[in-house]
Amino acid sequence: MSDVADRVKKIVVEHLGVEEDKVTENASFIDDLGADSLDTVELVMAFEEEFGIEIPDDAAETIQTFGDAVKFITEAS
Amino acid sequence: MFDLTGKNALITGASGGIGGDIARALHGAGATVALSGTRVEPLKALADELGDRVHVLPCNLSDPQAVEALPKQAAEAMGSVDILVNNAGITKDNLFMRMSDDEWQSVIDVNMNATMKLCKGVLRGMMKARWGRIVNVSSVVGAIGNPGQANYAAAKAGMVAMGKSLAYEVATRGITVNAVAPGFITTAMTDKLTDDQKTSLLKQVPAGRMGESSEIAAAVLYLASPEAGYVTGATLHVNGGMAML
Numbered sequence: 001m002s003d004v005a006d007r008v009k010k011i012v013v014e015h016l017g018v019e020e021d022k023v024t025e026n027a028s029f030i031d032d033l034g035a036d037s038l039d040t041v042e043l044v045m046a047f048e049e050e051f052g053i054e055i056p057d058d059a060a061e062t063i064q065t066f067g068d069a070v071k072f073i074t075e076a077s
Numbered sequence: 078m079f080d081l082t083g084k085n086a087l088i089t090g091a092s093g094g095i096g097g098d099i100a101r102a103l104h105g106a107g108a109t110v111a112l113s114g115t116r117v118e119p120l121k122a123l124a125d126e127l128g129d130r131v132h133v134l135p136c137n138l139s140d141p142q143a144v145e146a147l148p149k150q151a152a153e154a155m156g157s158v159d160i161l162v163n164n165a166g167i168t169k170d171n172l173f174m175r176m177s178d179d180e181w182q183s184v185i186d187v188n189m190n191a192t193m194k195l196c197k198g199v200l201r202g203m204m205k206a207r208w209g210r211i212v213n214v215s216s217v218v219g220a221i222g223n224p225g226q227a228n229y230a231a232a233k234a235g236m237v238a239m240g241k242s243l244a245y246e247v248a249t250r251g252i253t254v255n256a257v258a259p260g261f262i263t264t265a266m267t268d269k270l271t272d273d274q275k276t277s278l279l280k281q282v283p284a285g286r287m288g289e290s291s292e293i294a295a296a297v298l299y300l301a302s303p304e305a306g307y308v309t310g311a312t313l314h315v316n317g318g319m320a321m322l
Contacts, residue, residue: 038246042204 004051004077005070011046012066015039025067033066043069051077079302082107085155086301087148089138089195090165092119094264095214095290099162102294103301104130108160111151138165138191139183148198157206158199160301163192163236164214168266170225181228188232193239196254200247209252210301213240214293217260217316233258237312244310253309255300260316262288284317 009023018033029035029043044060047053047069053076055063063069086103090096092114100123104110109130112120117135124131132154136147151158166188169180196211203209218226219233237256244254261267261278267287270278279285296313299305314322 036249038204038249045201045204 002070002074004074007050008047008066008069008073011050012043012069015043015046023066025065027066028064029066030064047073053077079106079298079304081160081298081301084108084159084301085111085151085157086160086162087111087113087134087151087155087158087195087199088162088164089113089136089147089191090214091123092116093164094266095259095262095293096162096164097123098290098294099164099214099297100131101127102291102298103160103162106298106302108301109155111154111158113147113151114165138187141194144191144194145198148195152199152202157202159203159206159208160210160212161195161199162212162214162297162301163195164297165191166214166216166229166233168226168229170229172225173227176227184228185232185235188229189235189239192236196239196243200252203252204247204250207251209247209250210305211240211243211252211254212297212300213237213254213256214297215256215258215312217258217314217320220258220312220314220322221320241310248309251306253300253306255305255308255310256312257293257296257300258312258314258316258322259293260288260314260319262290262293264290282317282319286317288315288317 012023013020016033016035027033029040044055048055051073063072086108088100091100091112100110100112104127111132111134113134113136114120115137120133124133134150136143138144169184171180213236215236216233218230222230240254240256293315296315
């Protein structure tokens with residue numbers, strides 16, 4: 001697993017309080033990991049800080065799964 | 078009773094009577110305050126009076142770029158913004174049928190749209206801190222209307238409804254969003270009224286007197302305090318009984 005994926009997973013585990021093995025490629029933050037809509041906003045904020053990138057609102061809306069997040073951040077950073 | 082030691086507060090309209098007293102109240106409870114307003118001189122005078130734990134951040138809320146920059150400037154100056162008091166407001170009164178688009182828009186821009194942008198600007202820090210207080214200074218006029226003030230009433234009611242919606246969204250994060258709705262308060266704005274006007278106004282007020290800006294500040298202080306943590310989406314009416322809502 002890439003370095004980006006590891007760091008994203010760490011943030012997701014910490015923020016949502018879920019088991020690491022639940023955070024799979026296709027795991028949806030809301031449907032599978034118990035996030036509410038505000039959690040997803042906070043996750044995006046945490047990603048921005050961890051990776052020093054800016055994630056615009058329209059892009060943030062497309063980040064639904066762990067895989068989406070890793071893909072977006074890998075391309076952006 | 079209310080201890081705000083270690084909390085950082087941004088107050089808009091701090092150059093006015095009510096805003097100045099809000100700053101004094103929060104500062105008196107131990108908060109560090111950032112005073113914002115359009116007129117620099119009164120802000121500096123107030124800063125001198127308060128002494129330490131005070132920053133002056135002049136801002137014209139009708140300038141969208143300045144509005145956007147203000148929360149960042151406040152966070153840089155103080156380290157964070159834990160308490161936001163949206164107190165600044167303007168009036169451009171006119172009969173509804175004569176009200177120009179500009180009179181409407183400028184009052185909506187400063188009183189309501191700037192409130193929205195400032196809330197947005199401070200929320201990120203409050204969400205991370207899991208603590209925040211937003212107090213919007215509305216008006217009794219926003220609840221009961223007033224001839225000649227369709228723009229002002231709409232903006233003040235808008236602040237309240239916006240605040241309630243935001244209160245829903247951020248309640249789980251320890252952030253409260255409330256409003257204080259003053260009635261007739263002794264300020265520069267109401268000093269302009271003639272004695273006859275004042276007498277007829279006071280007939281509507283069971284308390285039989287105008288309110289003092291310190292009485293608005295006390296309500297803001299309560300809503301900004303840790304003790305008010307279970308109060309959110311509320312409007313505290315401070316009006317001597319003229320509208321019991």
